[in-house]
Amino acid sequence: MGAIEVAGLTKSYGETKAVDAVGFEVAEGEFFGILGPNGAGKTTTLEMIEGLRRPDAGEVRVLGEQPWPRNPALLPRMGVQLQASSFFERLTAREQLATFGALYGVRPAKVDEWIERVGLVDKASTRVEALSGGQMQRLSIACALVHEPDIVFLDEPTAALDPQARRNLWDLLDGLNDSGRTVVLTTHYMDEAEALCDRVAIMDQGRILQLDSPAALVRGLDAATRITVLPESMPREDAERLDGVESVEQTTDGLVLATRAPAAVLTELAARGALDGVRVHAGTLEDVFLATTGREYRA
Numbered sequence: 001m002g003a004i005e006v007a008g009l010t011k012s013y014g015e016t017k018a019v020d021a022v023g024f025e026v027a028e029g030e031f032f033g034i035l036g037p038n039g040a041g042k043t044t045t046l047e048m049i050e051g052l053r054r055p056d057a058g059e060v061r062v063l064g065e066q067p068w069p070r071n072p073a074l075l076p077r078m079g080v081q082l083q084a085s086s087f088f089e090r091l092t093a094r095e096q097l098a099t100f101g102a103l104y105g106v107r108p109a110k111v112d113e114w115i116e117r118v119g120l121v122d123k124a125s126t127r128v129e130a131l132s133g134g135q136m137q138r139l140s141i142a143c144a145l146v147h148e149p150d151i152v153f154l155d156e157p158t159a160a161l162d163p164q165a166r167r168n169l170w171d172l173l174d175g176l177n178d179s180g181r182t183v184v185l186t187t188h189y190m191d192e193a194e195a196l197c198d199r200v201a202i203m204d205q206g207r208i209l210q211l212d213s214p215a216a217l218v219r220g221l222d223a224a225t226r227i228t229v230l231p232e233s234m235p236r237e238d239a240e241r242l243d244g245v246e247s248v249e250q251t252t253d254g255l256v257l258a259t260r261a262p263a264a265v266l267t268e269l270a271a272r273g274a275l276d277g278v279r280v281h282a283g284t285l286e287d288v289f290l291a292t293t294g295r296e297y298r299a
């Protein structure tokens with residue numbers, strides 16, 4: 001049995017089909033991502049799995065149970081990340097977390113342990129409204145985890161953070177399922193899905209277009225690897241004659257060599273002393289989105 005089983009999940013708001021016959025399974029201990037641009041239907045999908053929103057049609061099982069109508073047996077086993085706006089006002093970070101913990105009979109020592117795990121020891125006595133965006137996100141993640149649920153749901157956990165704060169949060173998220181916990185995350189950041197998730201469902205206009213590990217999705221593209229060499233490294237005609245090079249494009253960065261045999265081409269470049277400043281660009285999830293939808297990815 002998967003930790004989460006979803007089949008034929010559908011939800012409309014008036015004329016808008018927000019979620020359209022979505023189905024997938026998440027294995028226990030998996031780090032699963034739902035990736036898609038704004039309005040793709042990620043939040044609606046997540047809310048139906050969490051039991052916060054009633055599906056128009058379809059089935060959801062979380063740990064073998066139905067989350068809707070409200071299922072009290074599931075509540076202690078699920079952690080749902082709060083949006084920062086749902087914090088209690090005028091509480092300190094520790095008080096906030098202790099209040100959530102108290103709902104589940106969590107011991108104070110556990111509260112302090114999570115304050116430490118999310119790196120908020122210095123801010124434990126700071127009121128929540130005085131925390132930075134990144135600190136609030138970390139506190140909201142601690143609130144979702146303090147009762148040690150089996151499954152944790154994170155909806156756009158790094159939205160609106162600066163790049164450094166996002167990276168810091170990735171380190172935290174990366175450790176979340178070390179102990180076998182299942183993590184489901186929505187994101188509109190391709191690089192985030194690539195860095196964190198075991199498997200990714202790419203969602204657009206209410207539908208899941210692709211579902212696999214990031215590496216398998218990119219491999220499935222059969223896209224050429226692009227190798228950029230510095231403009232002065234070699235004449236274009238020489239680059240075109242290298243074994244394994246399919247095409248050469250002159251750009252302001254240099255010559256871009258497209259190849260499906262990158263190792264052989266790099267060996268040739270090394271033999272010609274043309275490796276300095278070389279950049280290698282393999283496919284990314286952005287290329288997968290483009291290939292699947294015919295549109296550039298715009299988060």
Ligand SMILES: Nc1ncnc2c1ncn2[C@@H]1O[C@H](COP(=O)(O)OP(=O)(O)OP(=O)(O)O)[C@@H](O)[C@H]1O
Nearest residue numbers: 013016018036037038039040041042043044045188
């Ligand atoms: N409460 C609602 N009432 C009406 N329409 C809604 C409601 N919530 C979402 N929608 C619409 O449903 C579609 C899917 O929205 P949803 O929030 O699930 O997408 P999302 O992928 O989470 O997007 P975002 O990244 O912007 O949060 C969108 O077209 C949105 O405008």
